[in-house]
Amino acid sequence: MVNITYDASGSIVYTDEAGTQTVYQNGDIAWTLASTALVFIMIPGLGYFYSGLLRRKNALSMIYMSVMTLAVVSFQWFFWGFSLAFSETGSPFIGDLKYFGMKGVAGNPSIGSARIPSLAFSIYQLMFAAITPMLALGAVSERGRLGPCMAFVFIWSTLVYDPIACWTWNSNGWSFVLGGLDFAGGSPVHISSGSAALAISIYLGKRKGYGTERLAYKPNNTSYVILGTALLWFGWFGFNGGSALSANLRAAMACTVTNLAASTGGLTWMLWDYRIERKWSAVGFCSGAIAGLVAITPGSGFVGAPAAVLFGVMAGTICNFATQLKFIFGYDDTLDIFASHAIGGVVGNLLTGLFAQASVAGFDGITVIPGGWLDHHYIQLGYQLADSMGALSYSFVMTTIILWVMHFIPFLRMRGSEEAEIVGLDEYDMGEFAYDYVGIEQELGHEIETKNMMGVTTGGREPRHHMDDNSLEKGQPGEPV
Numbered sequence: 001m002v003n004i005t006y007d008a009s010g011s012i013v014y015t016d017e018a019g020t021q022t023v024y025q026n027g028d029i030a031w032t033l034a035s036t037a038l039v040f041i042m043i044p045g046l047g048y049f050y051s052g053l054l055r056r057k058n059a060l061s062m063i064y065m066s067v068m069t070l071a072v073v074s075f076q077w078f079f080w081g082f083s084l085a086f087s088e089t090g091s092p093f094i095g096d097l098k099y100f101g102m103k104g105v106a107g108n109p110s111i112g113s114a115r116i117p118s119l120a121f122s123i124y125q126l127m128f129a130a131i132t133p134m135l136a137l138g139a140v141s142e143r144g145r146l147g148p149c150m151a152f153v154f155i156w157s158t159l160v161y162d163p164i165a166c167w168t169w170n171s172n173g174w175s176f177v178l179g180g181l182d183f184a185g186g187s188p189v190h191i192s193s194g195s196a197a198l199a200i201s202i203y204l205g206k207r208k209g210y211g212t213e214r215l216a217y218k219p220n221n222t223s224y225v226i227l228g229t230a231l232l233w234f235g236w237f238g239f240n241g242g243s244a245l246s247a248n249l250r251a252a253m254a255c256t257v258t259n260l261a262a263s264t265g266g267l268t269w270m271l272w273d274y275r276i277e278r279k280w281s282a283v284g285f286c287s288g289a290i291a292g293l294v295a296i297t298p299g300s301g302f303v304g305a306p307a308a309v310l311f312g313v314m315a316g317t318i319c320n321f322a323t324q325l326k327f328i329f330g331y332d333d334t335l336d337i338f339a340s341h342a343i344g345g346v347v348g349n350l351l352t353g354l355f356a357q358a359s360v361a362g363f364d365g366i367t368v369i370p371g372g373w374l375d376h377h378y379i380q381l382g383y384q385l386a387d388s389m390g391a392l393s394y395s396f397v398m399t400t401i402i403l404w405v406m407h408f409i410p411f412l413r414m415r416g417s418e419e420a421e422i423v424g425l426d427e428y429d430m431g432e433f434a435y436d437y438v439g440i441e442q443e444l445g446h447e448i449e450t451k452n453m454m455g456v457t458t459g460g461r462e463p464r465h466h467m468d469d470n471s472l473e474k475g476q477p478g479e480p481v
Contacts, residue, residue: 035242058426194342265292
């Protein structure tokens with residue numbers, strides 16, 4: 001039986017079966033629950049962001065997958081996901097089934113912080129577990145099968161996300177014990193989803209017409225892209241700020257650096273794109289803002305505001321140029337998830353190793369770390385590199401294995417038919433549309449999308465970099481890149 005009382009100040013007093021009392025501040029629990037709601041809104045926000053970048057005939061599928069993923073992971077987290085990630089009696093790689101079916105998850109102090117009960121910690125961490133596979137599923141867009149995605153989400157969350165979350169945040173995890181610093185999910189969320197997206201892209205193969213004008217389309221709804229970015233940016237205050245697991249100065253600093261990195265990342269990416277076509281790209285700004293948010297995620301509770309500017313600039317630059325890897329290596333990453341999340345996560349992890357400060361981590365009055373290079377703790381960069389490469393390689397290999405095992409189970413095969421790709425996933429798999437008018441004939445004929453799209457060989461977030469001929473005629477400097 002849960003024994004809850006209140007002290008004279010109104011704080012919650014929890015007494016366990018052994019008679020040990022734990023006092024929780026209402027503000028800490030309230031901030032964690034509010035952050036849960038903030039991260040929740042990121043999930044449909046991601047669906048809208050992805051939807052806007054695609055063609056109209058596939059726009060609804062991404063919004064649907066965002067809520068589908070949330071539902072599947074919510075059950076998986078209840079069933080055994082939370083236990084596999086955060087049981088105190090687990091191994092350095094994965095937890096055990098101590099909390100199977102959420103048994104025993106109530107008022108006891110959480111493994112994340114003794115300042116909040118495990119029940120609040122569990123629902124907060126659920127939102128991280130739910131958004132991660134959705135990040136990866138953007139790679140399924142325009143050519144995957146929606147039905148098998150439900151099975152994939154359950155399996156992938158169990159075999160990929162939960163182990164990486166365990167070794168990163170569980171006090172028994174190998175990276176945690178080693179000394180790796182990851183405040184809010186650089187490895188468990190971004191590197192794991194980005195490398196999984198690469199594995200999915202390679203497995204599914206190229207879309208029909210890849211490399212030709214057939215796929216020379218622009219995002220179908222830039223307003224959705226901006227709306228999705230706004231919801232993601234808004235929710236990221238709970239994503240990073242909430243990871244303090246307490247309403248304190250460290251949470252305030254995490255929110256500050258989150259906003260700053262997003263701003264500088266968006267401006268940087270947009271300026272890099274301006275050099276190509278001499279246009280101010282809303283999609284470019286949004287892509288850069290998200291790259292900045294990705295990079296600051298692991299360092300948000302460890303670095304100060306000046307470092308956040310560098311996080312944004314570096315992410316906006318490196319992730320922008322990383323989008324060209326798909327042309328170099330010939331894979332079809334429709335939404336540049338590997339470039340934005342895997343590369344962005346690695347950038348953030350490594351920069352955390354350089355700029356983490358013990359003084360910033362100590363803003364919560366509890367955390368003690370040796371810091372990074374700024375504090376002359378040079379081995380920290382090695383810890384960050386080991387954690388990054390571990391998550392990157394494990395997620396890629398395990399995702400590939402999952403996909404190929406599912407491939408030989410006919411009803412779980414992820415690759416859609418050519419007919420589904422031509423008609424669109426909205427019509428073929430759902431029989432519903434994002435808009436009243438889809439214009440299927442125009443989609444198939446590409447009469448509008450290819451207009452004034454010289455040199456574009458793929459649609460989505462970032463095309464192949466090339467200088468606009470009109471810019472050169474105007475006497476503006478620049479060489480093809």
